Amino acid sequence: MSVRPATSEDIPELVRLRQILADRMAMDGSFPIDGGWRESYADSLSERIGSLDTAVYVVDAPEGGLASCGVGLIFDRFPGPGLPDGRYGYIQGMTTDPAHRRQGHGRAVLAALMAWYRARDIRRIDLHATSDGAPLYREMGFTADGYPSLTWRSPV
Numbered sequence: 001m002s003v004r005p006a007t008s009e010d011i012p013e014l015v016r017l018r019q020i021l022a023d024r025m026a027m028d029g030s031f032p033i034d035g036g037w038r039e040s041y042a043d044s045l046s047e048r049i050g051s052l053d054t055a056v057y058v059v060d061a062p063e064g065g066l067a068s069c070g071v072g073l074i075f076d077r078f079p080g081p082g083l084p085d086g087r088y089g090y091i092q093g094m095t096t097d098p099a100h101r102r103q104g105h106g107r108a109v110l111a112a113l114m115a116w117y118r119a120r121d122i123r124r125i126d127l128h129a130t131s132d133g134a135p136l137y138r139e140m141g142f143t144a145d146g147y148p149s150l151t152w153r154s155p156v
Contacts, residue, residue: 003112004058014069015041016066017068017069019038020097055112056070059100067096067097067099067103070093070110071091075090127142
């Protein structure tokens with residue numbers, strides 16, 4: 001197994017894996033799924049794959065397609081006491097196809113993302129975890145930061 005950067009040819013598979021994650025997130029909580037997201041997600045991937053603030057890593061499935069993927073993003077906000085340069089990371093879309101789970105693919109993708117962040121001196125990385133993924137993230141050093149995570153969503 002090897003991890004590689006995603007290319008534009010991987011976009012249909014990245015959308016497929018993101019759907020698997022969306023379905024799993026819906027099982028864990030009240031994550032709403034809007035029906036029109038797939039095309040927008042594909043367009044956004046097309047624009048951002050290869051950009052300086054985005055990393056998309058994948059593991060190929062032996063039979064074709066993708067076994068696993070993860071997306072790393074870098075954002076800027078105002079510097080503060082806990083974030084001196086204002087830059088932070090967010091990991092999104094960590095997904096392993098159910099047929100390929102428990103083989104180390106997600107761990108390998110996460111390790112590649114963490115190396116990418118370290119090379120850019122990103123000192124804070126956030127993510128939202130499903131109950132399936134939380135043990136891996138904790139093992140890799142992610143912890144609850146003590147502040148409640150609150151979200152506002154438009155009712156329309």
